[in-house]
Amino acid sequence: MKLFLDTGNIEDIRIAAETGLVDGVTTNPSLIAKEGKPFVPTLKKIAKIVQKHNKRAVINGEVVSTDFSGMMKEALRLVRLTPNMIIKIPLIPDGLKAVYALHKKKIGTNVTLCFTAAQALLAAKAGATYISPFIGRLDDITSEGMEVVGEIRQIYDNYGYPTEILVASVRSPRQITDAALVGADICTLPTKIYHQLFKHPLTDTGLQKFLADWEAYQKKQK
Numbered sequence: 244m245k246l247f248l249d250t251g252n253i254e255d256i257r258i259a260a261e262t263g264l265v266d267g268v269t270t271n272p273s274l275i276a277k278e279g280k281p282f283v284p285t286l287k288k289i290a291k292i293v294q295k296h297n298k299r300a301v302i303n304g305e306v307v308s309t310d311f312s313g314m315m316k317e318a319l320r321l322v323r324l325t326p327n328m329i330i331k332i333p334l335i336p337d338g339l340k341a342v343y344a345l346h347k348k349k350i351g352t353n354v355t356l357c358f359t360a361a362q363a364l365l366a367a368k369a370g371a372t373y374i375s376p377f378i379g380r381l382d383d384i385t386s387e388g389m390e391v392v393g394e395i396r397q398i399y400d401n402y403g404y405p406t407e408i409l410v411a412s413v414r415s416p417r418q419i420t421d422a423a424l425v426g427a428d429i430c431t432l433p434t435k436i437y438h439q440l441f442k443h444p445l446t447d448t449g450l451q452k453f454l455a456d457w458e459a460y461q462k463k464q465k
């Protein structure tokens with residue numbers, strides 16, 4: 244399963260990407276606005292950083308128009324910034340029309356703000372590269388986000404749709420395991436959760452014990 248970072252913070256991306264385990268970055272208007280930096284240079288920098296450590300890593304930049312021609316204009320401007328650009332488009336009728344048009348031009352898309360398997364079916368029919376179910380926001384309203392991911396997996400497998408399932412709006416490390424178990428293709432994570440994935444208290448105490456035993460052994464050898 245691929246791991247993306249869900250952030251617009253350059254420094255966080257730089258640190259995490261050094262592990263070589265980052266397959267891409269997702270941004271959205273809220274994440275970019277949070278950083279308060281200019282949009283285009285930020286996207287360019289992110290694209291360069293992730294590719295330095297992983298040649299196949301992608302960057303997802305989102306359009307803010309809500310009409311077909313506006314989305315197409317923005318999309319064509321974004322893909323010119325870097326060859327690893329994926330266009331994030333909201334799951335609305337004009338959005339899927341743009342996804343279909345971009346698919347015909349062989350431009351990669353990520354259909355965002357997906358909350359049902361039926362929406363995901365439409366995105367796959369339009370030729371989306373990725374579909375982004377927002378599991379945390381579903382859980383927030385006491386729905387089961389991961390159940391929707393399971394339904395999408397089943398539907399895509401039933402019909403052989405190549406659209407990859409990108410689990411978004413992740414709130415805890417456990418959700419990465421659950422996403423992998425239901426067969427999601429990608430998870431996009433806030434950087435805090437990415438770092439939490441490495442951690443377990445028994446790993447830390449186990450390592451301390453190994454190092455203490457080694458030090459004692461070294462002393463005895465002298």
Ligand code: G3P
Binds near residue numbers: 249269377380411412
């Ligand atoms: O990138 C979109 C998505 O991951 C947003 O997450 O935490 O704002 O629901 P959140």
